[in-house]
Amino acid sequence: MEKSGSVDSLGSKRSSSRQPIISSVTSCPSCSIILALTDFMGSRYVPRDSGLIGINLFFQQVLRDSDKEEPQLLPNETVQDVAQDVTYFCPFIGAMRGTVTVTNYRLFFKCMDREPAFVLDMPLGVVSRVEKIGSASNRGDVSYGIVCKDMRNLRFAHKQMEDTLRKSIFEVLMKFAFPVSNGLQIFSFEYGQVFPENGWKVYDTLSEYKRQGIPNESWRITKVNDHYELCDTYPSTLVVPVNIPDEELKRVAAFRAKGRIPVLSWIHPETQATVTRCSQPMVGVNGKRSKEDEKYLQAIMDANAQSHKLFIFDARPSVNAAANKMKGGGYESEDAYQNAELVFLDIHNIHVMRESLRKLKDVVYPNIEDSHWLSNLESTHWLEHIKLILAGALRIADKVESGKTSVVVHCSDGWDRTAQLTSLAMLMLDGYYRTIRGFEVLLEKEWLSFGHRFQLRIGHGDKNHTDADRSPVFIQFIDCVWQLTRQFPAAFEFNEYFLVTILDHLYSCLFGTFLCNSEQQRLKEEIPKRTVSLWSYINSQMEEFTNPLYVNYSNHVLFPVVSLRHLELWVGYYIRWNPRMRPQEPVHQRYKELLAKRAELQKRVDELQRDVTNRSASSSSERPGSPTRSITPVQTFV
Numbered sequence: 001m002e003k004s005g006s007v008d009s010l011g012s013k014r015s016s017s018r019q020p021i022i023s024s025v026t027s028c029p030s031c032s033i034i035l036a037l038t039d040f041m042g043s044r045y046v047p048r049d050s051g052l053i054g055i056n057l058f059f060q061q062v063l064r065d066s067d068k069e070e071p072q073l074l075p076n077e078t079v080q081d082v083a084q085d086v087t088y089f090c091p092f093i094g095a096m097r098g099t100v101t102v103t104n105y106r107l108f109f110k111c112m113d114r115e116p117a118f119v120l121d122m123p124l125g126v127v128s129r130v131e132k133i134g135s136a137s138n139r140g141d142v143s144y145g146i147v148c149k150d151m152r153n154l155r156f157a158h159k160q161m162e163d164t165l166r167k168s169i170f171e172v173l174m175k176f177a178f179p180v181s182n183g184l185q186i187f188s189f190e191y192g193q194v195f196p197e198n199g200w201k202v203y204d205t206l207s208e209y210k211r212q213g214i215p216n217e218s219w220r221i222t223k224v225n226d227h228y229e230l231c232d233t234y235p236s237t238l239v240v241p242v243n244i245p246d247e248e249l250k251r252v253a254a255f256r257a258k259g260r261i262p263v264l265s266w267i268h269p270e271t272q273a274t275v276t277r278c279s280q281p282m283v284g285v286n287g288k289r290s291k292e293d294e295k296y297l298q299a300i301m302d303a304n305a306q307s308h309k310l311f312i313f314d315a316r317p318s319v320n321a322a323a324n325k326m327k328g329g330g331y332e333s334e335d336a337y338q339n340a341e342l343v344f345l346d347i348h349n350i351h352v353m354r355e356s357l358r359k360l361k362d363v364v365y366p367n368i369e370d371s372h373w374l375s376n377l378e379s380t381h382w383l384e385h386i387k388l389i390l391a392g393a394l395r396i397a398d399k400v401e402s403g404k405t406s407v408v409v410h411c412s413d414g415w416d417r418t419a420q421l422t423s424l425a426m427l428m429l430d431g432y433y434r435t436i437r438g439f440e441v442l443l444e445k446e447w448l449s450f451g452h453r454f455q456l457r458i459g460h461g462d463k464n465h466t467d468a469d470r471s472p473v474f475i476q477f478i479d480c481v482w483q484l485t486r487q488f489p490a491a492f493e494f495n496e497y498f499l500v501t502i503l504d505h506l507y508s509c510l511f512g513t514f515l516c517n518s519e520q521q522r523l524k525e526e527i528p529k530r531t532v533s534l535w536s537y538i539n540s541q542m543e544e545f546t547n548p549l550y551v552n553y554s555n556h557v558l559f560p561v562v563s564l565r566h567l568e569l570w571v572g573y574y575i576r577w578n579p580r581m582r583p584q585e586p587v588h589q590r591y592k593e594l595l596a597k598r599a600e601l602q603k604r605v606d607e608l609q610r611d612v613t614n615r616s617a618s619s620s621s622e623r624p625g626s627p628t629r630s631i632t633p634v635q636t637f638v
Contacts, residue, residue, distance in 0.1 A: 071101055071108040071121065074510075076190040079103050081172040087141070088120065089155040091366030092579055100156065102172050105187045105510070107146075109156075125187070125509035126150045127177040129465040130170065144170055147465070149458070149507050151361050152577045180461035188512045188531045195540045199513075199533025202437060203444035205237045211432070212267050214239055218303035219264055219274075224249055228520040231259035233415065233451035235519045239264035241299035248292050255282055255290035257329055260414045262300060265446060266426045271306045271404040275396065275429075277422050277450065279414035280314075280321070283330030297337055297408065306404040310340045313396055313409045315417035318344040324412060345392035347417050348385065350457070350471030356382050357472045364575045383567050389417075390480050390562040393424035401429060401557050415451045416473045422446055424480055431554035435493040436545060440535045443502075447474065453517040460509055478503055482570050487560045490549045495591060496572055498538070498545035503573065505534050548594035 073079075083100045088109050090096060096118060098111035107127075111118040126148045133143045133155070143157035175182050206221070215221050219239050224246040226236050230253050240249060240263060253259040260279035267274045281293060301310040314321055314331050321331045321344065332342055359380040363369075369376060377383070399405045409425075411417035423433075423446040432438040447454075454460075456469040478499050485492050485499075506514050512531025516522045538545055560566075575581045 070110070071103060071106060073103065074105060075192040077103050077105045077187070080176060081169050083158070083169040085159070086169075087143075087157040089143075089157065091153075100169060102169060102176065104176050104190070107173065120154070122148070122154075123504075123508040123510065124173070124177040125460065126507040127173075128459075129463070130174055130177065132170065146173075150504070151365055151574050153365065174463070178461055178463035181463040184461075186461045186509045186515065188509050188515065191510055191532055193532055193537075195532070195536035197536055197539045199440075199535030199537070199539060200528040202440045202533070202535045202539070203449075205235065205445075205449070208441055208445060209237075209239060213269065214264070214267065215242075216272075218242055218272065219267065222246060222249070231261070232520050233258055233518045234260060234263070235449035241296070241303055244296055244299050248296070251292040252290070252296045255288075255293045256280070257282060257413055260451075262296060262408050262410075265422045266430065268400055268404075268429070271304065271400075273304050273306060273400045273404050274300065274406045275400060275422055275425060276300055276406070276408050277414060277418050277446075278408060278410045279418075280324060280329045280410055280412050281332055282328050283325060283333070284328045285325050287330075287333065289333075289336050294336055297332075297340060300406055300408065301339060304404070304406045307406065308339060309405055310337075311399050311403075311405055311407045312337070312340055312342045313345055313392065313407055313421065314342060315345045315347045315392060315409070315411040315421055317346045317348065320349065329412060343395070345388065345395070345417075345421070347388050347392060347411075347420075349412075350416060350473060351468065353385060353473065353476060354471045356380055356385055357475070360574065364569075365577065368575070368578070377569060383564055383569065386476060386479055386483065387562055387564055387567055389420050389476060390424065390483060390560065390567075393421050393428065393480070394560065394562055396421060396425040397428040397557070398559065400425070415453060416457075416471070419447050419450065419452050420473065420477045420480070423477065424484075427481065427484065428558040428560070431491075431552070431556055434491055435552075436498065436538070436542060439494060439498075440538075447477075448513070448522075449519050451518040454506075454514045455517045455521075458506060458514065460507075460515060474506060475503060479570055479573075482573070483567055484558060484560055485547075486568060487566065488558055490547075490551045491553075491556070491558060492547055493550045493552075494545050495547040500573055500576075501538065501545065502534070505537075511537065543592065543595060546595060548591045548598055 071077075071079075079101060081102045085097060086100045086109070087095050087097050088100075088111065096111040096113050098109055098113070098117070101108040101110075102124075106124055107120070107122045109120040128147045128149045131145045131147070133145050141157040141159060143155060146154040146156075148154065175184070179186050209215075209221060218241065220242045222238050222240050223236065224230050225234055225238055228234070228236065230250060238261075240261075244252075249261060252261045256262075257279035262276045262278035265275045265277050281290070282288065297310060297312075301308070312332050316324075321329075324330055332340065334340060334342055360377075360382045363376045363380055396407050396409060399407050409418050409421050423442055426442060426446070427433045427439075430438075433442040452474065453469070454474070456467070457471050457473055459465070459467060459470050482496065482499055485496065505511050509515075510532075511534040512522075512527045513534040515527055515531070516525060522528070569575075571581055
C-alpha cells in the first residue's frame, strides 16, 4: 500500500486493495443522483458520500400536537400520580394549563387549552434534578423546576391552595426519577416488551475477533481474565501477543492502573498493524520501571513485521500526565521503551468536559442570542474539545493505515478518552463499524465490554447531580460520529435519528444496554436476562434508522478534516427542543420515501438482470457454438 501524505495534508491519494482516499461526495438535490466531487470540504475519503443529513422532524419533540388523552403505557408501566390544573411554562410558546401524569417511567403533560392537545412526554431517566422554586408568588402560584440531562429545563406551577397536591406530585416525581436513591428498581428491570430479535446476541466476542482474523501467528485469545481476577473492569476474553504467557500478563497488570494491560482492539487486515488499548503505567515520582511491561510493548511492536517502531498515544495533556506521577501514575519513558515514540493528544479530563457542556446548555437553551451566537458558542469550547478528540483519532488511524505502524492508546484509567479514540479510529479504518449492526458491535466492544463507567458518568436513577464522576464522554463520542456523517454522508448505513435515539436511551432507563460500569457488573446483575437490549428495539425497525444515501464500500478508509472551520454544532441534538430550529421539510419522511424508491428500482434492476441472463442462456442453448456473454452487475443509487 502506498503511503499517503501526512494527516495535515489534504487530498492525498493512496493505492492498494483498500480503496484510495479521495474527497467527499455530495448529492444533486434535483435528481438525487450521487456525484463524486473533488475538494468538497477538503475531506479525504473512500468514494462514498452523498447528501447532508438534516434535522429530523421525526425526532421526539418536547411539544407536539397530539390527540392522546393519557399516556400510552408500556408493558409494566403504571400510573403513580395525577395532578389537574397544572401550569407548564413553555419557554417557546408561553404558559399553558393542563394535567400532569407521573408513571414509574415517564412524566406526561397534556395541555387542555388547545385542540388538539399539546403533549410533553418525557422519560424520568432524563431528569438530573428537581427543584422547588421559592414560596408562593404574588399570583398565588408555587412552582418547581426540572433540570434535564438532555439539554432542556422544565417548569411547572400550581395555585397556592394546591400546595399539598404539589408536594404530592413532587414527592412521586422525586421517587421515580431517582429509583436507585430510593431503593427502587430502574424501570428497565420491569419493562417486558418482546422484540423479534434478541439484541444481547448482537455482539459475540469470538465472532468479532474471528472477523478480524484473530487468533493468528502473532496474537492469541486468552481466558486469563475469565473470572475477572486479572482486571475487574475488562472483559473476560482478551487478545494478547502470542509469545507472552498468562503468568507474565499478571506482572504487567501490576504495573498498569487498575490492572488494565495493553490488549488488542483492532488489527489491520493487510499490514497487521494494530490498535491496542490500556491504562497509564504506574511510574510514580521515582520513575519506576517494569521489565515485563517493556517486554510486552516490544512484543506488540514485533507482532507487526511492517514496522520497527511503536507509537504510544497518551490522550492527556502532557502537564496532566506529569501531574499523575504524584498519584503513582504517569507515562512511558522513551528511554525505557526503546523504539517507542510517545505522543500527547491534549484532550482534557471529565471535569473540563462537564463544565463545557454546562456552558453550551446555557448558550442554546431555551433561547439563542443571535447577535452574540458565535462568540457565545466559542466561549463554551465545546467544538474545540470535539476537534481535539477527532484529531487524536485521526492521528491514530493515519499511523495504522498510512504508516503501517502499531499504536498503543491510553489516558489515565483507559475507560474514557481511550474509548473515544480507539472507537473513532476503528470507525475511520473499518467500514464494518459504519453499518448499523457493526456500530452496535463497536459500542458493545469498545465501550461496554471494556468498562466505560456508564453508571457513574450518567448517574442512572441517582439524585446526586453534583457527583464529580458525571461527564458527557459518550455524548462527545456520538457527536464526533455525527461530525463524520456530515463530512461523509454516504459512508454510514445509519442516519442521524439512529444517533439521537442512542443518546435518548442513554438516559431513558428503558433498556439495559447502558446500565452498570463493566461487563462483570452486568453479569452479576443479570442485565442480559432481566432487561431488554436497545439493539432489540432498533433492529426490529431498521428502516427507521437507515441512511438512504449509504454506499457499501467496506474496504475504504475515512480521513476527515478536523479543523474548526469544518466542524458544526449538532443542532439536531443540542437545539432540537427549540421549534424555531426545525427544518420546514420533514427530512426523515423524505429519506424513508427515498429508501422505498431505491428498493423499488433495485428490484426492477434485479428483474432485468435475470431476464437478460435467461435470454442469454436460451440463446446459448440454441447456438451451441456461440460464445457466452458475461453480464456485469448494475448498481443503482437514488
